[in-house]
Amino acid sequence: MHAAVLSEIGAPPAYRTHAEPVAANDGEMVVEVLAAALHHLTRAKATGAHYSSTGALPLVPGADAVVRDPAGRLRYAALDDTKLGTFADRTVIDVRRSVVLPDGVDPVRIAAAMNPGMSSWIALRRRVAFTPGQRVLVIGATGNAGRMAVQIAKLFGAAHVIAAGRDAKRLAALPALGADETCTFDRIDRAADVDVVLDFVWGAPAADAMIPMLTARADRSAPLTWIQIGSMAGATAPIPSVALRSSRLQIVGSGIGSVPARDIIEELPGLAAAVAEGAIDVRARAVPLAEVARAWTADTDERIVLVP
Ligand SMILES: NC(=O)c1ccc[n+]([C@@H]2O[C@H](COP(=O)([O-])OP(=O)(O)OC[C@H]3O[C@@H](n4cnc5c(N)ncnc54)[C@H](OP(=O)(O)O)[C@@H]3O)[C@@H](O)[C@H]2O)c1
Incomplete structure (x- = not known):
């Protein structure tokens, strides 16, 4: 069979037998x-940068996929740490880390959506007692996970969703996906009265946003759960201590480890169904697996999906 094989950290994988x-x-x-x-x-697992990666080489990257099982059923499967990932004609899955997909789904859309979609789906379902009618701020709303977070918060009944990002032009597309309001990072004080923050950015933008947001809150003792999900702007953020004393701010993370694998698997069918039904808009671009080396470094807004 053919696969994408990564032999050296820093170099793209090569398509070979x-x-x-x-x-x-x-x-x-x-x-x-x-x-x-x-x-x-x-990418982070393959380059050893992710907290769950083993750094062992050579390896076939690919953390998840839509696959066809020996009985002919389509499944979405998430792989544990392995040297044989999903960027291959065939791979090995643990059936307990997979779910059967509804008939007629588009494998490319599902493959593109599940990882970025699960980030907010799991955060809102498993890291906070989210209830319909609450208000949500999405920081980093212009990315794939952020765009889906806006839509998923609305799907879960959020009364008001504020989409924050650094690029005003990209933000302008988000009201069409359900955002009630948009703002750039320098005007995040406008999101003062939210109940939940879904933060895909962290770093300086998150730290800088906290005090303006918290001081503008109508009721500083109203609970605010800040869910740390991604770190596009930096792995660390200098959180002012006063942020934690002067308001009822709680900072939690959401990802592999902070949510048990069993709980993540339980949530997969709901998200897969929402994507299959078209309730969530997905940006996906199918690329032949043979072009993996070029795709690895491509600069695109769309989620690249490799198709063997
Ligand atoms: N914990 C989890 O369960 C989980 C699951 C999936 C993803 N994630 C994480 O979530 C993050 C976003 O993933 P994604 O798939 O949405 O990525 P993406 O599609 O590449 O989007 C990246 C987003 O981050 C913004 N961004 C990038 N660099 C920035 C900077 N220096 N300052 C401010 N904003 C910046 C981008 O803004 P522009 O539009 O302006 O470029 C865009 O909104 C990643 O860190 C990813 O690892 C976590």
């Missing part, structure tokens, strides 16, 4: 890969 996969453990099966997206997680 690879040994056939073998299912060796309980619950494993060999599956045909139909569509596998190139997420930040995938």
Whole structure:
């Protein structure tokens, strides 16, 4: 079979022949890969930058995929740390980390959507007691995960969703997806009275936003849960201590580890159904797996989905 093989940190993977996969453990099966997206997680795992990566080389990247199982059913599968990921004609999945997909789904849309979509879906379902009618601020709303966060917050009944980003032009597209308001980072005080923040950016923009937001709150003792999800602007953020004393701010994270794998798997069918029904707009671009080296470094807003 063919696969994308990464042999050196810093260099893109190469498309070449690879040994056939073998299912060796309980619950494993060999599956045909139909569509596998190139997420930040995938790149970070492959380059050793993600907290869950092992750094072992050579490896076939790919953290998840839409696959066809031996019985002919389509499944979405998330892989644990492995040297044989989903950027291959075939791979090995643990059936317990997969869900059967509804008939007739578009593998490319599902593959593009599940990782960025799960970030806010899981955060709102598992990291905060979110209730319809609450107000949500999305920081980093112009990215794939942020755009989906705006839509998912509305799907879950948010009364008001504020989309924040650094690029006013890109923000202008978000009201069409359900954002009630948009603002650039320098006007984040306008989002003072939200109940939940979904933060994909962290770094200086998050730290700089806190005091203006908190001091503008009508009631500083009203609970505010800031959910740290991504770190596009920096892995660390200098949070002012007064932010934690002067308001009822709680900062939590959402991702692999802070939410048990079992809980994440339980949420997958709901998101897959929402995407399949067209309730969530997805930006996806299918690229042949053979073009993986070019796709690895492509500069695009769309989520690249490799198709063997
Ligand atoms: N914890 C989880 O469960 C989970 C799951 C999925 C993703 N994530 C993380 O979420 C983050 C976003 O993922 P994505 O798929 O949406 O990525 P993406 O599609 O590449 O979008 C990146 C977003 O970050 C913004 N951004 C980039 N650099 C920035 C900077 N220096 N300052 C301010 N904003 C900046 C971009 O703004 P512009 O539009 O202006 O470029 C865009 O809104 C990543 O860190 C990813 O690893 C976490």
